[in-house]
Amino acid sequence: MNSGSAELAEKVLVILKTFLHGNNSFEISNLISNKLLQILQDTMIASDSQAEKTLPSILTILCLLQQKSQPKIVLDGTYFKLFYNVNNISGKSSLRSENILQPALNFLYCSIHLTSTTCKVRATAVILSNTSLLELIEEIMEKTWDTAQNEFSESLCCSAWLMTSALMIFQQCYNLQVHRTVQVDVNNLVEFISFKFKDTSFLLIVSILQHLKALLKQKFSSPFIKLEHRNHPRPEPPDAVWPLTTQSTRYLVAALQNLLVQKDTLLLQTTIDCFGSLLDFLHDKAPDLARHVASLPWNRSVLLVSLSCKANDYLQPGVLRLISLFVKYESLNVLTLDEINQLIDEAAHLKMIDLSQTALLDLQIFLLQIQNKHIELEPARKAVIEDLLKNIDSIPMDFMSTSILYVNGTAICLTDTAE
Structure with a gap:
């Protein structure tokens, strides 16, 4: 040519x-x-x-x-x-x-x-x-921690974290052969989310949270990821939640609570799912700590900030999913039985056909959690829940659909951030 x-x-x-x-x-x-x-x-x-x-x-x-x-x-x-x-x-x-x-x-x-x-x-x-x-x-991801590399592309860092998260998930899902591991420093990852989120773009935080969520779901044991613990050697005996520690878990929870009151939908959905994965991980490793984290008084403040005086405000993206987490871990000091009853009563008057697929899915998760936890409800409300679930089941929904969003030149899969 x-x-x-x-x-x-x-x-x-x-x-x-x-x-x-x-x-x-x-x-x-x-x-x-x-x-x-x-x-x-x-x-x-x-x-x-x-x-x-x-x-x-x-x-x-x-x-x-x-x-x-x-x-x-x-x-x-x-x-x-x-x-x-x-x-x-x-x-x-x-x-x-x-x-x-x-x-x-x-x-x-x-x-x-x-x-x-x-x-x-x-x-x-x-x-x-x-x-x-x-x-x-791996080299691109490492640039995330290098404060001297201010001119390095943040969008490229986002793509590297998102790609690694996707490969981690699909490698486990399909049991694919690993030819080379990708090294990730857990301490840098947790400290970045805990202490630097205020000075970071929401997209980079979303990308790193997505990676942490994948690690938590795999209990930090992915054959594709080699975990490093620079400056923080493994204690003897190790903490029950290792490679996290009780202290780093507290810092991480505080950071996630701060992120939960942000108004960006993409960030909110990712944070809620990461918070849920963290609670699941803690419940598996240290159940008492998981219940303590789920019942923290600040969680109620976070929930109240997420809600406003508008009708059906709990149907905002992610809010009902957050409520479902507190139902799952029976945090009645965060969400009272009266408030659960009120949500059920309000849901009974909704027109299901007018709700988005995301809202329908979140409502379904909420109702199923109530059923699974055998919360004490009046027979009439139990019947309402059954009717609502039947109505939701009758509406065609493509749960496997995939949507890609471009943010500042970076492709991000929405089904990765809102499972």
């Missing part, structure tokens, strides 16, 4: 990006995708200098095509070859190649989320076998 052709190709890519940004037709995107992918493959095998110049635009277009293909993409022959090439190019990149790495990680991250189970397993296995890419991701 000569310089004139390269310049023309770059202009075509810019026009195509503009077109895709303004076009929401799945049919049009699907129509051009196969031909476009073949053309892009030809461009990628051009000279290194030309590829470095055009790859950012190419990868951005691929990400746009993925968005148009939601909720599912098919990793067919052409697409998978391109996925394989992007995976290899990412591993050969350097930390200085942010303009390539950011869209490449977005593309790979979306590819393992927006596809069928069979394709997801195959794609995740390919990334897990790319040891050079995993090494690069």
Whole structure:
């Protein structure tokens, strides 16, 4: 490809990006995708200098095509070859190649989320076998703690944390082979959330919370993650909640409580799920500590701040899910029986068909928790709960649907942040 052709190709890519940004037709995107992918493959095998110049635009277009293909993409022959090439190019990149790495990680991250189970397993296995890419991701994650690296891309750090979280989850889910572990310092992770969240963008906090949530769910025993404890050697005998400590757990809970009163929906949902995973982890390792954390008086203040005087305010994203956590751990000093009765009475007057799928799911979780905990209720309210659950079951909901949101150039899967 000569310089004139390269310049023309770059202009075509810019026009195509503009077109895709303004076009929401799945049919049009699907129509051009196969031909476009073949053309892009030809461009990628051009000279290194030309590829470095055009790859950012190419990868951005691929990400746009993925968005148009939601909720599912098919990793067919052409697409998978391109996925394989992007995976290899990412591993050969350097930390200085942010303009390539950011869209490449977005593309790979979306590819393992927006596809069928069979394709997801195959794609995740390919990334897990790319040891050079995993090494690069580990280096990017390490930049999070380096305060001297103020100019390093925060968006790239977010993508690295989100990618590692996804790989951790899918590796366990599908029992995939681990070719290289990714090292994470637990103390840095917990201290960052506990003490630096006020000076950090919400997206980076969301990304790191997502990683912590995955670690908690796997009881800090993922074969894909190598845990480090710099400056904090393992005590003898170890704390019951190791690699956490009782003190670090208190700091972490206080930070999560502060984050729970933030108004950003994405941050709120991630924090609630992380708080729930923390309580589950503590309940497994130290039940008394879990009950103590769930019953802290400050939790009630957090809940009251989350609510306002508006009707049905508990249906705000995440609020009912938070209430369900307190029901699960029987924290009646945080949520009284009278308040539970009031929520049931208000729910009885809702029109289920008018609620969002998220609100329906949160309401269903709340009602099931009440049933599971055998809370003392009047027969009439028990009947209301049964009727509400039947009504919710009658409404078609796609719990497995996946949605990708782009925030400041970083792709994030919403089903990862709000399970």
